[in-house]
Amino acid sequence: MAITIKLDAIMSRYGIPLAELAEIVGITNVNLSRIRTGKAVSIRFSTLNSIVKGIRRCGFVDCDVADILGYCSDEDADALDDGIYISFPQDLRRKSNPIGEGRKKRLRAS
Numbered sequence: 001m002a003i004t005i006k007l008d009a010i011m012s013r014y015g016i017p018l019a020e021l022a023e024i025v026g027i028t029n030v031n032l033s034r035i036r037t038g039k040a041v042s043i044r045f046s047t048l049n050s051i052v053k054g055i056r057r058c059g060f061v062d063c064d065v066a067d068i069l070g071y072c073s074d075e076d077a078d079a080l081d082d083g084i085y086i087s088f089p090q091d092l093r094r095k096s097n098p099i100g101e102g103r104k105k106r107l108r109a110s
Contacts (some may be wrong), residue, residue, distance in 0.1 A: 002071070002072055002073075003036070003038075003069060003071060004038075004069065004070040004071065004072050004080065004084050005036065005038045005068070005069065005084065006067060006068055006069070006070055006084050007035060007036045007051070007068050008036045008037065008084070009084050010055060010060065010063070010067060010068065011036065011055075011074075012061050013057060014051070014057075014058060014059055016055065016058045018032060018036070020058070021051070021054050021055070021058065022055075023048065024050075024054035024057055024058070025050040025051055025054045026050060027047060027050075032051075035047075037053070048065060048068070048069075052064065052065060052068065055067075065071060065085065069082075074090070
């Protein structure tokens with residue numbers, strides 16, 4: 001199962017420029033681009049709410065969270081339309097240990 005990001009498709013359909021929406025939302029172009037293409041690891045509800053409000057201000061007055069985010073099975077993921085991205089969040093539990101390898105060896109030896 002995968003979370004789908006449909007923001008790019010909506011922006012294309014309604015002719016909403018990235019820079020304009022980023023300014024309305026109050027985030028950088030880079031951050032909005034990462035959200036739009038499914039590269040963001042997480043998104044705050046306040047940011048998601050601002051994106052919905054921004055899209056409404058740009059003409060898509062019935063925009064809802066379901067228009068931006070979706071959920072699909074692995075089988076359906078191969079058949080997604082253009083402008084719809086799949087978000088593959090990193091497993092945050094697998095981040096490397098902040099203690100260096102040499103320090104870990106010394107700690108184990110003691």
